[in-house]
Amino acid sequence: MKILFPFFAVIVLVLLAMIGVGGANLQSLFGVVVPYAAVLIFIIGIIYRVIKWAKSPVPFSIVTTCGQQKTLPWIKQNKLENPSTTLHVIGRMALEVLFFRSLFRNIKGELKDSSRFIYGSDKWLWLAGIAFHYSFLIVLLRHIRLFAEPTPSFLHLLETFDGFLQIGIPRLFMTGIILLAAVTFLFLRRVYIPQVRYISLQADYFPLFLIIGIATTGILMRYFLKTDVVAVKELTMGLVSFNPVIPKGIGVIFYIHLFLVSTLFAYFPFSKLVHMGGVFLSPTRNLTGNSREYRRINPWNYPVKVHTYEEYEEEFREKMKMAEIPVEKE
Amino acid sequence: MAKFTAKPADLLKINFKTPKTDWMDTPVEIREHMYCHPAKAKDLETVGFPNIHEWKPTDENWNLPENWKEIVLSGIKERLQKYRSFHVFMDICVRCGACADKCHFYLGTGDPKNMPVLRAELLRSVYRKYFTTGGKIFGKTAGARELTEDVLKELWYYYYQCTECRRCSVFCPYGIDQAEITMMGRELTNLLGLQLGWIAGPVANCYMKGNHLGLEPHTIKSNIEFMLDDIETITGIRINPTFNRKGAEILFVTPSGDLFGVPGVYTAMGYLMLFHELGLDYTWSTYASEGGNFGFFTSNEMAKRLNYKIYAEAKRLGVKWILGGECGHMWRVLHQYMDTWNGPADFLEVPKSPITGTVFENAKSLKMIHVIEFAADLIKHGKLKLDPSRNDHLRVTFHDSCNVARGMGMFEEPRYVIKNVCNHFYEMPENTIREKTFCCGSGTGLNASENMELRMRGGLPRANAVKYVRDHYGVNMLANICAIDRATLQASMDYWVPGTAVAGIHELLANALVMKGEKERTTDLRGEPLPQKSTEKEGAE
Numbered sequence: 076m077k078i079l080f081p082f083f084a085v086i087v088l089v090l091l092a093m094i095g096v097g098g099a100n101l102q103s104l105f106g107v108v109v110p111y112a113a114v115l116i117f118i119i120g121i122i123y124r125v126i127k128w129a130k131s132p133v134p135f136s137i138v139t140t141c142g143q144q145k146t147l148p149w150i151k152q153n154k155l156e157n158p159s160t161t162l163h164v165i166g167r168m169a170l171e172v173l174f175f176r177s178l179f180r181n182i183k184g185e186l187k188d189s190s191r192f193i194y195g196s197d198k199w200l201w202l203a204g205i206a207f208h209y210s211f212l213i214v215l216l217r218h219i220r221l222f223a224e225p226t227p228s229f230l231h232l233l234e235t236f237d238g239f240l241q242i243g244i245p246r247l248f249m250t251g252i253i254l255l256a257a258v259t260f261l262f263l264r265r266v267y268i269p270q271v272r273y274i275s276l277q278a279d280y281f282p283l284f285l286i287i288g289i290a291t292t293g294i295l296m297r298y299f300l301k302t303d304v305v306a307v308k309e310l311t312m313g314l315v316s317f318n319p320v321i322p323k324g325i326g327v328i329f330y331i332h333l334f335l336v337s338t339l340f341a342y343f344p345f346s347k348l349v350h351m352g353g354v355f356l357s358p359t360r361n362l363t364g365n366s367r368e369y370r371r372i373n374p375w376n377y378p379v380k381v382h383t384y385e386e387y388e389e390e391f392r393e394k395m396k397m398a399e400i401p402v403e404k405e
Numbered sequence: 406m407a408k409f410t411a412k413p414a415d416l417l418k419i420n421f422k423t424p425k426t427d428w429m430d431t432p433v434e435i436r437e438h439m440y441c442h443p444a445k446a447k448d449l450e451t452v453g454f455p456n457i458h459e460w461k462p463t464d465e466n467w468n469l470p471e472n473w474k475e476i477v478l479s480g481i482k483e484r485l486q487k488y489r490s491f492h493v494f495m496d497i498c499v500r501c502g503a504c505a506d507k508c509h510f511y512l513g514t515g516d517p518k519n520m521p522v523l524r525a526e527l528l529r530s531v532y533r534k535y536f537t538t539g540g541k542i543f544g545k546t547a548g549a550r551e552l553t554e555d556v557l558k559e560l561w562y563y564y565y566q567c568t569e570c571r572r573c574s575v576f577c578p579y580g581i582d583q584a585e586i587t588m589m590g591r592e593l594t595n596l597l598g599l600q601l602g603w604i605a606g607p608v609a610n611c612y613m614k615g616n617h618l619g620l621e622p623h624t625i626k627s628n629i630e631f632m633l634d635d636i637e638t639i640t641g642i643r644i645n646p647t648f649n650r651k652g653a654e655i656l657f658v659t660p661s662g663d664l665f666g667v668p669g670v671y672t673a674m675g676y677l678m679l680f681h682e683l684g685l686d687y688t689w690s691t692y693a694s695e696g697g698n699f700g701f702f703t704s705n706e707m708a709k710r711l712n713y714k715i716y717a718e719a720k721r722l723g724v725k726w727i728l729g730g731e732c733g734h735m736w737r738v739l740h741q742y743m744d745t746w747n748g749p750a751d752f753l754e755v756p757k758s759p760i761t762g763t764v765f766e767n768a769k770s771l772k773m774i775h776v777i778e779f780a781a782d783l784i785k786h787g788k789l790k791l792d793p794s795r796n797d798h799l800r801v802t803f804h805d806s807c808n809v810a811r812g813m814g815m816f817e818e819p820r821y822v823i824k825n826v827c828n829h830f831y832e833m834p835e836n837t838i839r840e841k842t843f844c845c846g847s848g849t850g851l852n853a854s855e856n857m858e859l860r861m862r863g864g865l866p867r868a869n870a871v872k873y874v875r876d877h878y879g880v881n882m883l884a885n886i887c888a889i890d891r892a893t894l895q896a897s898m899d900y901w902v903p904g905t906a907v908a909g910i911h912e913l914l915a916n917a918l919v920m921k922g923e924k925e926r927t928t929d930l931r932g933e934p935l936p937q938k939s940t941e942k943e944g945a946e
C-alpha cells in the first residue's frame with residue numbers, strides 16, 4: 076500500500092496531463108497556468124518555511140563535536156569537525172553541503188555469530204546520494220538553455236563535459252542516465268533493506284516515483300519520441316518573459332514532463348524535500364564549538380527559582396558548625 | 406517485579422527482523438526490566454513539577470490529568486517556537502536510515518522503534534497531525550497520527566530508552582540530533598508528571614542539598630576524610646583539604662558520584678593527591694557539591710536551576726576561577742549551556758594554572774576548565790613526577806564519554822594523560838571510539854537497577870568493543886572521565902566482559918604520581934599490591 080499508492084498517484088498525474096492535453100486540448104492550462112502556479116508555490120513556500128524556522132531562535136550552542144576541540148596550543152584542533160571560527164564553520168558546512176561529509180562517515184553495524192559486533196564502512200548511500208544530487212543539478216542547469224537567449228557559454232562547456240561519450244544523435248548526456256540509475260537505486264534500497272522499508276512513509280516513495288517519472292519522460296522526449304525543440308524553446312522563453320505563447324507541434328510527452336516537474340516544484344515546500352534549505356539551518360552543524368570562550372545569549376532567557384546558599388545554610392548550619400565547616404552566620 | 410536473571414547468551418539472541426505490521430499499527434508493549442519506576446511524589450513536589458499523580462507504567466490507566474492532550478500539544482507548540490533545532494529536526498528528516506544502526510539501544514534490542522529515525526517519528530507523527538497542513542489534510546498517508554493515550558505511552562517508553570548520547574547525530578547528513586528531540590519529549594512527559602524516580606530523586610536532592618546523592622555537608626566532609634585516611638595509609642602523607650573556604654583561588658566542583666562508592670572514590674582520591682602535591686590553593690564546596698545535572702533530563706529550566714549554584718558559590722567564596730572534575734553530562738552542560746544560563750561570570754578571572762602559568766583562553770568566558778585539561782598541561786610542562794610502572798599491572802583502554810566527546814570534543818587530553826601515567830594503553834576498534842564512541846547504556850538517569858535488561862542491552866556495543874581489546878591485548882582496565890560511566894560500566898563489564906575493572910583517569914594518575922615525602926608505596930589506590938619492579942632487563946644474556 077505504502078508503495079502502490081504513491082506509484083498510482085504519479086500514474087494519475089501522467090494520465091491527467093495526457094488526457095488534459097491530448098484529449099481536451101488544455102495546452103495553456105498545462106503549459107502556462109500550472110507552471111506559473113507551481114513556481115509561485117515553490118518560491119513562496121520555501122520562503123515561508125525558511126522564515127518559520129529562522130523565527131525559532133537557537134538558544135544554546137549545541138554543536139555536535141566530531142573532532143578535537145580548540146584547547147591547549149600544543150593540541151591540534153580539528154577545525155572542520157569542531158569549528159571555533161566562522162571560517163571553520165563555512166568549511167564544515169561546505170563539506171557537508173557539497174560532499175555530504177556526515178554521510179561519508181557511514182558505517183554498518185552488524186552482529187556476527189550472535190556474539191560480536193562489527194562495523195564496516197558503508198558508502199553506498201553516500202555514493203547514490205552524491206550521484207543523484209549532482210546529476211540532478213547538472214540536468215537542471217542544462218535546462219537553462221531553454222530559458223536563455225543566447226545560450227550562456229558555460230553551458231556549452233557543461234554539455235561537452237556531460238556528453239563526452241558522444242554516443243548517437245542527439246548526443247547522449249550521462250547525467251540523465253546517472254540520475255535515473257541513482258534514483259532507482261534509492262528506491263530499491265528503500266524496498267530491499269527491511270529496516271529502511273519499515274521506516275519509509277508514502278511521502279518517501281512519492282517524490283522518488285515523481286523523479287523517476289520526470290527523468291523517464293525527459294529521456295523519452297530527448298532520444299525517442301522527438302519533440303520540436305524550437306517550439307519548446309518558444310514556449311519556455313514566453314514563460315520567462317511573461318509573454319506566454321503556446322506554439323503548435325509540441326508533443327504530449329512534453330506536457331507530461333512539464334506537469335510532473337510542476338508537481339515536484341509545488342510539492343517541494345510541503346515535504347521532506349525542504350531538507351535542501353533545512354541543512355543550512357541545522358544547529359548541530361552550523362555553530363561554533365567555542366561556547367566556553369564566547370558567551371552565547373539566549374533571547375528568551377528568564378530568571379528561575381533557585382535554592383540559595385542562605386537557605387541551604389539555614390537548614391544545615393548546626394551540622395556544618397559541628398563538622399567545622401565555615402558558616403556565614405554564627 | 407521479578408528479578409532480572411537473563412544470561413548474556415539469552416540477551417544476545419537479538420532479533421533484527423522488522424515486525425509484519427507497520428510501526429503505527431504495532432502497539433507498544435511495556436516490558437519489565439526495560440523501564441524505571443515512576444518518581445516519588447515528594448521529589449516532584451520539592452522542585453514544584455506539575456501534575457503529580459499516582460501511576461504505574463504497566464497499568465492500563467495512567468491517571469492522566471483531564472486536559473493532558475492540550476498540555477502536550479501546547480507544550481510542543483511552545484518548544485517549536487523556542488528551539489530551532491527541534492523545529493528543523495521535525496521537518497527535514499528524509500528517512501534515509503543512516504542513523505538507524507548507530508544507536509546502542511537499537512543494536513542491543515533489535516527493536517525498530519529504537520532506531521533514532523523511528524524514535525523521532527513517534528513524535529513527528531504527532532507533530533504532523535497537529536502542526537502541518539499536509540498532516541492535517543492527509544492524515545496517515547502523510548505520516549500523521551492522532552495523539553492518543555497509547556501514543557503517549559509509546560513516547561514515554563521509548564524516550565526513556567534513549568540516553569541522549571548523540572551518536573546518531575554524527576552520522577545524519579543534516580546533523581539531526583535525537584538527543585534534542587528526546588529532550589523535548591521528556592520535557593513533555595515531565596509536564597504530565599510522568600517522571601522517573603531515578604531522575605526526580607537526584608534532582609530533588611541536588612536542589613535542596615547541593616548534590617544528587619543527597620550528601621549533607623558534614624557527610625561530604627567525613628566521606629572525604631575516609632579517603633584521606635586511605636591516602637595516608639598508602640602514601641604516608643596526610644592531606645588537609647578545605648571546605649567552603651573564602652578567598653581560595655580555585656573552586657573545585659565534581660560530580661557527587663566521586664564522593665561515594667567504588668570506583669568513584671578512587672578518582673576523588675586522585676584529585677586530592679594531585680592538588681596536594683601541587684600545593685593548589687583550592688576549596689571544595691558543600692553547597693556547590695555537584696557538577697552533574699540530572700535536571701538536564703527533565704527540563705531546560707530545571708537544569709538551569711540546579712546549575713545556578715556553581716557560579717553563586719564561586720562568587721560567595723570569592724575564588725578566581727573554577728575547576729571541574731571528571732564527568733560526562735556535567736561537561737556537556739558546562740561547556741554548552743552554563744554560561745548562557747547562569748553567566749556572565751564577570752566576577753571571575755580567566756583560568757590560569759598557578760603551576761605552569763598557562764592561561765586557558767578557550768575558557769575565557771565560562772571561567773571553568775576540565776581537570777584533564779589542567780593535568781595534561783601540567784604533564785606537558787614536566788611539573789609532575791610520574792612513575793607509570795606502578796600501573797604496569799593494568800592494561801588500559803579508554804572509553805570516550807559521549808558528552809565529552811560529542812558535546813565538547815575532548816579527545817586528545819585524556820589520551821595524553823593516560824599515555825603518560827600507564828605503560829600499556831590500547832585503543833578499542835576505530836569505529837567505536839572518539840566521536841563514534843558508544844554510550845555506557847545507562848546515562849540520562851537510566852542507571853537504576855529495575856531496568857537492568859535495558860542497561861545491559863544498551864551497554865552491549867560498548868562492552869563488545871572492550872571485549873575485543875580484552876581478548877586481543879589482555880586489557881583489564883576501562884578508563885573513562887565520567888562519573889556515570891564509573892557507576893554503571895562496572896555492571897556492564899561484569900555481565901559482558903568479566904575481569905575488566907573501571908577507573909577514572911585521576912585514579913591512574915595518582916597511582917603513578919610520585920609525591921614529595923611519600924613512603925615507599927606497596928599498593929595502588931585500591932589497596933592491591935603494586936607490580937614487582939623487574940630490576941634486571943629482560944633479554945640481557
Ligand code: SF4
Binds near residue numbers: 581
Ligand atoms: S540519518 Fe538523519 S535524515 Fe537519515 S533517517 Fe536518520 S535522522 Fe533522518
Ligand code: SF4
Binds near residue numbers: 583584
Ligand atoms: S541519542 Fe544516542 S541513545 Fe538516543 S537515539 Fe541517538 S544514538 Fe540512540
